[in-house]
Amino acid sequence: MNSFELNKIAGAVLGGALAVVAINEIANIAVSPTMPETPSYVIDTGAAEAPAGGAAEEKDAGPSLAVLMAAADPAEGEKIFKKCAACHTVEEGGANKIGPNLYKVLGNNKGAHADFSYSSALVEMGGTWGYEELNAFLTKPKDYIKGTKMSFAGLKKDGDRADLIAYLRTLGSSDIPLPTE
Ligand code: HEC
Numbered sequence: 001m002n003s004f005e006l007n008k009i010a011g012a013v014l015g016g017a018l019a020v021v022a023i024n025e026i027a028n029i030a031v032s033p034t035m036p037e038t039p040s041y042v043i044d045t046g047a048a049e050a051p052a053g054g055a056a057e058e059k060d061a062g063p064s065l066a067v068l069m070a071a072a073d074p075a076e077g078e079k080i081f082k083k084c085a086a087c088h089t090v091e092e093g094g095a096n097k098i099g100p101n102l103y104k105v106l107g108n109n110k111g112a113h114a115d116f117s118y119s120s121a122l123v124e125m126g127g128t129w130g131y132e133e134l135n136a137f138l139t140k141p142k143d144y145i146k147g148t149k150m151s152f153a154g155l156k157k158d159g160d161r162a163d164l165i166a167y168l169r170t171l172g173s174s175d176i177p178l179p180t181e
Contacts, residue, residue: 065131066179068162077167080160084152090171099150104172105129106165121147131179134165 081090087098094101100116109128111118122145127133137144138161140154155161169176 062158064181065135065162066181068158069131069166069178072159072162072166074163074166074170076160077163077165080155080164081167083155084164087150087152090168092172102168102171106131106134106168106171106173107176108173119145119147119149121145122149130176131165134168135161138164 084099084102088100088102089095089097090102092103094103096113096116100113100118105112106129110125110133111123125145129137133144138155141148141150141152143154155164
C-alpha cells in the first residue's frame with residue numbers, strides 16, 4: 001500500500017465521520033426536542049391573531065365600545081363564533097363542553113353555571129358580564145382574568161369582538177341595552 005492509497009483511505013474514513021456528524025445535526029434540527037409553546041390539544045386558540053408588536057397597537061384606543069356596538073353585525077359574530085364553538089354551546093339549556101354554555105351570558109353573573117367547574121380565578125373575580133367585561137375578556141382572556149382556564153389567545157380586532165358580542169346578545173340577552181358613551 002503506498003501513501004497515496006493510505007491518504008485515500010484516511011480521506012474516506014474522515015469523510016464518513018463527517019457525514020455521520022452532519023446527519024446527526026440535521027436529525028436534531030428536524031426532530032426538535034423543544035416543547036411547543038402551546039399544548040397540542042388546545043383547539044383554535046386564535047394564536048395566529050395575537051399581535052406581533054403588541055404595545056404600539058394597543059396604545060391606539062380606537063373607537064369607543066358604544067360606537068363599535070352600534071355598528072356591530074351579529075351575523076358576522078355568528079361566523080366568528082366558530083372559533084369558540086369547539087368549547088362552547090349557545091342554545092338555551094345547551095351542554096357545557098370544555099367551556100360553559102353561553103346562552104344569556106351577556107348581562108349574567110360571571111361563573112353562573114352551577115354545573116360547570118370554573119377556575120377559582122373567574123369565580124373570585126365575580127361581577128357580571130357586561131359589554132365592557134366581555135370586550136376586555138375576549139381581547140386577551142388571560143390578561144383580564146389571570147388564571148382563567150379558557151385557553152384562547154383572544155380576538156385582536158375591535159370589530160370582531162363587537163360583532164361577536166352582538167351575536168351573544170341575540171342569545172337570550174336582547175333586553176340588555178346597548179352601551180352608550
Ligand atoms: C379551548 C376552549 C375554549 C375556547 C376556544 C373558548 N373558550 Fe370560553 N371558556 C372556556 C373555559 C374552559 C371557560 C371557563 C373559564 C374559567 O373557569 O376560568 C370559558 C369561559 C368563557 C366565558 C365565561 C362564561 C361564564 O359563565 O362566566 C365566556 C363569556 C366565554 N368563555 C366566551 C368565549 C368566546 C366568545 C369564545 C370565542 C371567541 C371562547 N370563549 C372560546 C373555554 C374556551
